[in-house]
Amino acid sequence: MAKRLIPSLNRVLVEKILPPSKTSVGILVPETSKKLNSGKVIAVGPGARDREGNTIPVPFKEGETVLLPEFGGTQVKLGEKEFLLYRDEDILGTLHE
Known part of the structure; x- marks a missing residue:
């Protein structure tokens, strides 16, 4: 049975998304360009609580980059x-195509 972690x-x-080390045509990509x-x-997680006890929801959703x-x-x-486990305020933003 696989373990599932629900963050607190x-x-x-x-x-983490690992960048490709080769392009689609087989050209090696140097480490410095990644x-x-x-x-x-x-x-x-469900979110942190403010001073009044209200839940502040996490601004990210499952599946987002x-x-x-x-x-x-x-x-x-x-x-x-x-x-990797981060606090929501440590994540810099979401990436959209």
């Missing part, structure tokens, strides 16, 4: 896959 409070579970640090949202900071996040391994 305002945390977001992200699977600048975009992005990931796919796998799960989100997000821009991640260069450093940070907590590594989590579930089965054979590795994920």
